[in-house]
Amino acid sequence: MAGAGVREFKRRIRSVKNTQQITKAMKMVAAAKLRRAQESAEASRPYTETLQGTLARLTAVAYDVTHPLLEKREDILKVGYIVVTADRGLCGAFNSNIIRLTVQTITEDTRDVDHGIIAVGRKGRDFFRKRGEVDAEFVNLGDNVSYADAREIGQYIVNAYENEELDEVYIVYGKFINALRQVPTVVKVLPIDPPTKDEEVEERYVEYIYEPSAEEILLTLLPRYIGSQIYNAMLESKASEFGARMTAMGNATENAGEIIDSLTLKMNNVRQAAITDEILDIVGGAEALKKGGK
Amino acid sequence: MADNTFMLEIVTPEQIVFKDEVQFVVVPAVDGELGVLVNHAALVTALTIGVLRYREPSGAEKKMAVSGGFMEVVDNVARVLAETSERGSEIDILRAKDSARRARERLTQRNENINYARAQLSLNRAIARLKAAGEKLD
Numbered sequence A: 001m002a003g004a005g006v007r008e009f010k011r012r013i014r015s016v017k018n019t020q021q022i023t024k025a026m027k028m029v030a031a032a033k034l035r036r037a038q039e040s041a042e043a044s045r046p047y048t049e050t051l052q053g054t055l056a057r058l059t060a061v062a063y064d065v066t067h068p069l070l071e072k073r074e075d076i077l078k079v080g081y082i083v084v085t086a087d088r089g090l091c092g093a094f095n096s097n098i099i100r101l102t103v104q105t106i107t108e109d110t111r112d113v114d115h116g117i118i119a120v121g122r123k124g125r126d127f128f129r130k131r132g133e134v135d136a137e138f139v140n141l142g143d144n145v146s147y148a149d150a151r152e153i154g155q156y157i158v159n160a161y162e163n164e165e166l167d168e169v170y171i172v173y174g175k176f177i178n179a180l181r182q183v184p185t186v187v188k189v190l191p192i193d194p195p196t197k198d199e200e201v202e203e204r205y206v207e208y209i210y211e212p213s214a215e216e217i218l219l220t221l222l223p224r225y226i227g228s229q230i231y232n233a234m235l236e237s238k239a240s241e242f243g244a245r246m247t248a249m250g251n252a253t254e255n256a257g258e259i260i261d262s263l264t265l266k267m268n269n270v271r272q273a274a275i276t277d278e279i280l281d282i283v284g285g286a287e288a289l290k291k292g293g294k
Numbered sequence B: 001m002a003d004n005t006f007m008l009e010i011v012t013p014e015q016i017v018f019k020d021e022v023q024f025v026v027v028p029a030v031d032g033e034l035g036v037l038v039n040h041a042a043l044v045t046a047l048t049i050g051v052l053r054y055r056e057p058s059g060a061e062k063k064m065a066v067s068g069g070f071m072e073v074v075d076n077v078a079r080v081l082a083e084t085s086e087r088g089s090e091i092d093i094l095r096a097k098d099s100a101r102r103a104r105e106r107l108t109q110r111n112e113n114i115n116y117a118r119a120q121l122s123l124n125r126a127i128a129r130l131k132a133a134g135e136k137l138d
Helices: A003-061 A094-108 A122-130 A147-162 A214-293 B093-108 B116-132
Strands: A078-084 A114-120 A134-138 A168-178 A181-190 A209-211 B006-011 B016-022 B024-029 B032-036 B043-047 B050-055 B061-067 B069-074 B077-081 B084-087
Touching: A003 A214, A003 B006, A003 B043, A003 B069, A003 B077, A078 A094, A078 A122, A078 A147, A078 A214, A094 A122, A094 A168, A094 A181, A094 A214, A114 A122, A114 A147, A122 A134, A134 A147, A147 A168, A147 A181, A147 A214, A168 A214, A181 A214, A209 A214, A214 B043, A214 B069, B016 B084, B024 B043, B050 B116, B061 B116, B084 B116, B093 B116
Parallel strands: A078 A114, A078 A168, A114 A134, A209 B043, B006 B077
Antiparallel strands: A168 A181, B006 B016, B024 B032, B024 B050, B043 B069, B050 B061, B061 B084, B069 B077
């Protein structure tokens, strides 16, 4: 009996519809969170830009300042990688792209150096923990990136750097281009390459008073600069994560729609075939009766 | 813009906390308090944990707790970059008192697991918050 086939199709369509509702909801949630993440990124810009501007001016004035965070080391024994991934999956290739870039950067480093991972986000931590490479982890930080977390990570790497446990530190994160495009990126954090003023033409020369001195201000600024760099990378990565999730869930919703369409079509075929069969049966039976009755 | 006011901006990594015209501002610089009036020369100064005071064009004085950072003054714009900053009126006094007490306790204990520098900073922050909120210190 063909009715069982139709019922089976109905069951499957219902199940796909449920999945579609979930992916649709996830897409909308990701879109809302993306907006919030972009707003926080926007809000952090005045701080970052002023910090960079002042730092660039200070390094120009106090060019002879030596500070361990500014010095390039001759012997590099161990390189640290801060890997910023999401805590959760279902965001397309976002996490695996960042992890892949990290692994690729490590393998392409031809120097004879050790490396350690500072994992920010659970997905990256899980991957590198299996390889036994995680030095420190910062997970379950939530959807709202806080500066306090970034500062703590900054403090960790500055300590490790000053104790010569690490000789170079990079951060790997998802650079946010737009909601549809995120580019995994590696940026050097330590030693600090101070920002330079070259792109921006100095409008006019301003003689600043430095209190207590340019050198001392510079020294207090450097750790802050690292904190703000990490904070920005985390913010961008968060926005990228939501962008990626939005796209992934959008695609999933679309695919579910296609499956539903094709299942509905097949179901109608089966039902139609069943009806045709029944009509043929009835017609056949009636004919037989007619013949028999003659 | 009135003649005797200038722009004060207080910026933290997470937001712009304050942006308005003021008559003057006193910031906790590393070598003691430092006041800025209109038409100040270009200046960059490092700040410590403490209380920032400013006077609104109406003459009212307000206080804020700031934790470290620096201030840049140029062209009648004073921009304070601090890691955290709270308005005196928005400070949770009980919480600040609590953290001051905790930090004091830690400082009096002898224990090598305690990071004294960190406890001291935490105490300084709590005191600054209490002062900004206009609380008396015990």
